Amino acid sequence: MTDIKYRPRRSCLYMPASNTRALEKAKTLAADTIIFDLEDAVAPDAKQEARDNACAALQSGAYGDRELVVRINAMDTPWFAQDLKQACLSQADAVLVPKILNADDIAQITKFMEEQDASLTTKLWAMIEMPQAILKLAEIAALGAQQRLTTFVMGFNDLAKEMRADHDRAIFGSVMTQTVIAARAYGLNVIDSVYNDFNDPDGLTAECIQAKKLGFDGKSLIHPVQIETANRVFAPSADEIAAAEAIIAAFSDPVNAGKGVIVVDGKMTELLHLKQAKQLVATAQAIETLAQ
Numbered sequence: 001m002t003d004i005k006y007r008p009r010r011s012c013l014y015m016p017a018s019n020t021r022a023l024e025k026a027k028t029l030a031a032d033t034i035i036f037d038l039e040d041a042v043a044p045d046a047k048q049e050a051r052d053n054a055c056a057a058l059q060s061g062a063y064g065d066r067e068l069v070v071r072i073n074a075m076d077t078p079w080f081a082q083d084l085k086q087a088c089l090s091q092a093d094a095v096l097v098p099k100i101l102n103a104d105d106i107a108q109i110t111k112f113m114e115e116q117d118a119s120l121t122t123k124l125w126a127m128i129e130m131p132q133a134i135l136k137l138a139e140i141a142a143l144g145a146q147q148r149l150t151t152f153v154m155g156f157n158d159l160a161k162e163m164r165a166d167h168d169r170a171i172f173g174s175v176m177t178q179t180v181i182a183a184r185a186y187g188l189n190v191i192d193s194v195y196n197d198f199n200d201p202d203g204l205t206a207e208c209i210q211a212k213k214l215g216f217d218g219k220s221l222i223h224p225v226q227i228e229t230a231n232r233v234f235a236p237s238a239d240e241i242a243a244a245e246a247i248i249a250a251f252s253d254p255v256n257a258g259k260g261v262i263v264v265d266g267k268m269t270e271l272l273h274l275k276q277a278k279q280l281v282a283t284a285q286a287i288e289t290l291a292q
Contacts, residue, residue, distance in 0.1 A: 006282040007067060008032040008290055010218040010234035011227045012153070012191050014071065016041035017050035023057050031227050032218065032290065033067040038083055039074070039098055047079045051086055058090040065290055067093045069125060074099035075109070084109065088116045094123040096153060101132040103139040110147040124148040128179055129155025131162050137182040144186040152183050153220055154193035167196075169207065180215040192216045198223035208233035236284045244277035 013031040036054035072083035160167045183190040192211035195204045
């Protein structure tokens, strides 16, 4: 089940579901996606309360057109089954599952989701944060064609811990490229990891620019002050939109009917560029709609 809807995911903000004030604040934020977090941001003795809060938020209808995702606890925890069941039954747009290891994990989770109610539309997002997952990226992504899997989310904090490495983004350059390639090969979305220092807008901007160049759809965030930067960097620029519209117009010209290659603004332009142009314009339109 690939996600064919052009939905902006420039900014995917984690909000601790145990914090009711944070959930209330999220209703007013300009994040494209709100991720109600039941995992890292929630203490063990607050897991049940956080789950209940997240489900109530999902059912409230108070978050407008924002995409609502629940990051549940990992498969090897005592909270996993109820987290997944309740998030699905509360009609979350997606569940984000941490600590994914391989394609079998995706198959098991999907089977569990189908058993709750096969008619539910909740999708599956997978955290890419374990060394085993990096070694199995293509096999995991391949399930996007048949399963509910639609999105990869990078998790460099956990990956650095598992590697016993410094948290230096330069270490993960090849991992980022591999993840984007695997995601795009099978039609998945892909979201960059968080930037931990929310008091450093320049550092965040640099990471967003790098991620956009590599092909990421957006960035996961830990604080509302990071939203504006992610939204700005990952949105198509005015020049990009104008160039895309020029390509679409050129291919629509009857003079170019049936042609696979034409010249637009002095550049050789193929049908693949037309596809990219249409997606860029559709994304810009979706962003404009979300902002209304």
